[in-house]
Amino acid sequence: MSTNGKLNRKLRMALVGGGQGAFIGRVHCTAAVLDNRAALVAGAFSSDPGRAKASAPDYDVPPDRAYGSYRELIESEKKLPADRRIDFVSVATPNYTHFEIAKAAVEAGFNVICDKPMTFDLKQAEELAAAVDRSGVVFAVSHNYTGYPMVRQAREMVLSGELGEINAFRSNYIQGWLRTRLESDSQKQAAWRTDPSKSGAAGCFGDIGTHAYNLARYITGLLPDAVSCHLKIFAEGRKLDDYGHAVIRMENGALGTVTASQISHGRENDLFIEVDGTKGAVEWHQEEPNKLLVRRNGQPLAVYTRNPGAAYMTGTANAACRLPGGHPEAFFEAFANIYRGAFDSMVLRSGGEPFEKIDTIYPNVSDGVEGMFFIQQCVASSGASGAWLPLKHARARR
Numbered sequence: 001m002s003t004n005g006k007l008n009r010k011l012r013m014a015l016v017g018g019g020q021g022a023f024i025g026r027v028h029c030t031a032a033v034l035d036n037r038a039a040l041v042a043g044a045f046s047s048d049p050g051r052a053k054a055s056a057p058d059y060d061v062p063p064d065r066a067y068g069s070y071r072e073l074i075e076s077e078k079k080l081p082a083d084r085r086i087d088f089v090s091v092a093t094p095n096y097t098h099f100e101i102a103k104a105a106v107e108a109g110f111n112v113i114c115d116k117p118m119t120f121d122l123k124q125a126e127e128l129a130a131a132v133d134r135s136g137v138v139f140a141v142s143h144n145y146t147g148y149p150m151v152r153q154a155r156e157m158v159l160s161g162e163l164g165e166i167n168a169f170r171s172n173y174i175q176g177w178l179r180t181r182l183e184s185d186s187q188k189q190a191a192w193r194t195d196p197s198k199s200g201a202a203g204c205f206g207d208i209g210t211h212a213y214n215l216a217r218y219i220t221g222l223l224p225d226a227v228s229c230h231l232k233i234f235a236e237g238r239k240l241d242d243y244g245h246a247v248i249r250m251e252n253g254a255l256g257t258v259t260a261s262q263i264s265h266g267r268e269n270d271l272f273i274e275v276d277g278t279k280g281a282v283e284w285h286q287e288e289p290n291k292l293l294v295r296r297n298g299q300p301l302a303v304y305t306r307n308p309g310a311a312y313m314t315g316t317a318n319a320a321c322r323l324p325g326g327h328p329e330a331f332f333e334a335f336a337n338i339y340r341g342a343f344d345s346m347v348l349r350s351g352g353e354p355f356e357k358i359d360t361i362y363p364n365v366s367d368g369v370e371g372m373f374f375i376q377q378c379v380a381s382s383g384a385s386g387a388w389l390p391l392k393h394a395r396a397r398r
Helices: 024-033 049-059 070-079 095-107 122-135 149-159 188-193 204-220 315-319 331-350 365-383
Strands: 011-017 038-044 088-092 111-114 139-141 166-174 224-232 243-250 255-261 270-277 281-285 291-295 302-305
Touching: 011 024, 011 070, 011 331, 024 038, 024 088, 024 331, 038 049, 038 070, 070 095, 088 095, 095 111, 095 122, 111 331, 122 365, 139 331, 139 365, 149 204, 149 270, 149 281, 149 291, 149 315, 149 331, 166 204, 204 224, 204 243, 204 255, 204 270, 204 365, 224 365, 243 365
Parallel strands: 011 038, 011 088, 088 111, 111 139, 166 255
Antiparallel strands: 166 270, 224 243, 243 255, 270 281, 281 291, 291 302
């Protein structure tokens, strides 16, 4: 039971996806249990029932709660007594399956943490958001880069006015792993990401461009107005974009750019952002996540390191740290911060207490809708030779 925002037990987790050969499912599980606030007790680890059950021992899930499908998982867990059934479902499957899994879990009353992009298209995203509104469950989207302490430091600096009015941002996610057509060799991760029937309307821009856009929205808090986008396929024969560039006009008059590439030689997961304000500028690189560069004209370059308790660290950034300064924190810890924020809301919900649904520290269902709208409008703009199209969705949050 929950009292005063505290729970006297661990939250019970079910994982959908994450079977043998998968990557992100294991990340979800590791992040969820990192702070000892949750335990993985059930799962449907593959769309293939045999593989799903064979994967269960890898997660120490007992055979009676290793389900052959997500439908079996949800129906079976609903029938369990309240002191045994799961509290939340983590969805770690390819894009085109997110909607049906997440919607079924939401309608069954289970909280959800869903991988990104949230759904296959905007219509599904809006329908899912409406289901979340009706059910009152906690719904988080794993735009995990928002969990890094120095990203939250940058956000607080912007929102407090320390950088002045924001004039511009440049948010980029550069990779090189799809320089050649790995999908032709049946490479699993490449195959579904480059298949329009599984990835959706966009390839690179849907996969990582959404991360760059979400990061800019999270740090700056600026509301978008319109977008002009150019997407391109450089690997001959590929069906979806592997490179793209979007220019975004923000409501306050600022200009932003989002660039995403999966064909740049030697680049791994080079997500980085620069934000220009009238009083200062910041720069952050995901591959060196414990540093935030701060620039002001006429002053030396300042390097803020992730150092809990340092005078320059904000309360939000401090709260996202687990280790003293100088001991690097990275991907798993950032991912775990998304779970931590969602857990706080789940605990409140379990006790019948109100919880924030819009202005959350973690990406929520509205951010998921925004991401799908971003993809839709970028694809449409590119198809119209870069025409300017509206970008502010009705669910856009500040």
